[in-house]
Amino acid sequence: MTLTGAIGEAVRASPDAARQIASLPYAVIMLRPGHRIAAVNGAGEQLLGQGARRLMGKALKSVIDFGETRLLAMMEDTDVQINARDMAARIGKSDARRLHVIVSPVAGWEGWQTLTLIEPAEVEALEEGGGxxxxxxxxxxxxxxxxxxxxxxxxxxxxxxxxxxxxxxxxxxxxxxxxxxxxxxxxxxxxxxxxSRSTQPATPVNLHGAIRRARAVLEAGGHDGVRIREEFDPSLPKVFVSADALAQVLLNLLTNAAEACGESEKPTVTLHTRFASGILLRQAGDGAPIRLPIEIRVTDNGPGVDPALRDHIFEPFVSSKKQGQGLGLALVRKLVRDMNGRITHERDELRGLTHFRLRLPMVETRRRSATITTADKDPTGRENKA
Missing domain, CATH: 1.10.287 (Helix Hairpins)
Structure with a gap:
């Protein structure tokens, strides 16, 4: 077989572009001219909280509210590639979050663009260990x-x-x-x-049971003036973690949150759980990737961490507390990583909220059959039927 023939055979035997995009662990949105949604992959559906059928044809600005007007202005030039990190974005009625935004023109299709949205946690999860x-x-x-x-x-x-x-x-x-x-x-x-390099053995753990036990310990230790709200998804499966390590992590996060909002007018800590696919942890060596679809979010309405410290709060000896040693969150991060999880910190200045997001593996991780749906033919020239 000639070299040309071998290349052609390899291309024919490879997955098509639509399937590759559908399999990506982060949100990819195809925009037709006028910034209307033409297609979205499975991770995009999860991030936007809507199915592809409902999203198709909608104006991007009606689905995502980017706080930075310069980004929208730059997107008007459909021939320019944009790579913007840590952009504020509000999706629907949800809290504002930070996203890495990549906008790329589609070669040969004038006015078409691909919009890739990556949560900071996904970037960390795809990277090797801590350095x-x-x-x-x-x-x-x-x-x-x-x-x-x-x-x-x-x-x-x-x-x-x-x-x-x-x-x-x-x-x-x-x-x-x-x-x-x-x-x-x-x-x-x-x-x-x-x-310590030793890790505690992982077992199936009831997520909400672990959270409520940590809450009971917190309430027994004081913080009577702090209101604790629960926003749970009762359908979530068990997580595959160390029960003791998870209890220590949750108690630390809850205690920090209660202390952080203690001086607020109406101190409130909110515990939120949800299924959030798209986070993929690539292990060192030849280990199979681990999906982290279970999210626990601990939110408080305190003043937040000093902006100068926000990028370093998980490092040892960094603390915003007057009497703090700066080891609590560093230990939390280590315990979470030992459980093959990830933790991130976000500040929503608009609503005055601080979020700590904990991503964990579930007991049985089954790959979701992801598809990318379009109204008609996408820029790859292939017709996808819904």
Whole structure:
């Protein structure tokens, strides 16, 4: 067979463009001239909350409200490719969210464009682990902990001996020494948890049962003035995670949310669950990709994290609290990643809300039979019947 013939045979044996687009884990929308929707893949249906049949023919601006007017102005030039990161967008009546937006002209089809929408969580999920520099930062406490804890034990023992001989007025100082040593030891224990490479075994866990247990612990510990709302999808399947790790993650997120909105006029924490396909975690090596279709969102109406810290809140020793050590969210991120999940942070300034989105794998991940539907022929020249 000639080289030309071999190439032709390979092309004929390959999936067509429509099937490839339908299989993508992020939203792809085909726009005809005038920015009207001509086609949308399965991930796009999930993101927009509507089926392809209902979306076809609608004006893009009636479905997605982009807060940045410059983006809309740039899209008027249908020959220009646009790559805009972290754009504010409101879909229907839902909360504003941040999206990466890619707009590309369709070669040979004047006025046609493809619009790709990627949530930041999807970008992180498609990337390899946390990076060598972060791994080194988390491993350092494991190396130093033993050397630090030994002298701490000696200091505490000496303080206890002094307390026996000290006058009553001086015992407060020895107690202070012992308390500070205990505080430092507890801090080291937290740091060791961050550096630990061991993971807890995953089992099928009832998502809403785990959330309610974490809520019960939170309410037992105070925060009486904070209202907690539940917006659950009762049809969600079980998640495949460590029950203990999930409980720790949820309690940390709920506690942070309650503390963050404690000074608000009507402090409210909202727990929201939903099915959100489109997030695909690619494992290192030859491991099969893992879909993360289950979303837990913890929302509070507090003032939010300092803008200067928002891109770093999951890093060790970064905290917006006056007395915080900056290890809580770093540990949360590690536990979530150990469960093959992902967590992201968003701030909706328009509504004054802070969101933490937790994406988790479910017990049985079945690939959805995705299709891309068009009103007639798409720019690939193929006719797709609904």
């Amino acid at each position: 060598d520099h972060q791994e080194a930062a988390l491993r350092a406490p494991e190396i130093l902990a033993h050397e630090i804890k030994n002298p701490l034990a000696g200091i505490r023992g000496a303080a206890q001996l002094l307390a026996r001989k000290a006058k009553p007025a001086d015992r407060a100082l020895t107690s202070l020494i012992a308390d500070e040593v205990d505080r430092i030891a507890a801090l080291i224990d937290q740091m060791q948890s961050l550096s």
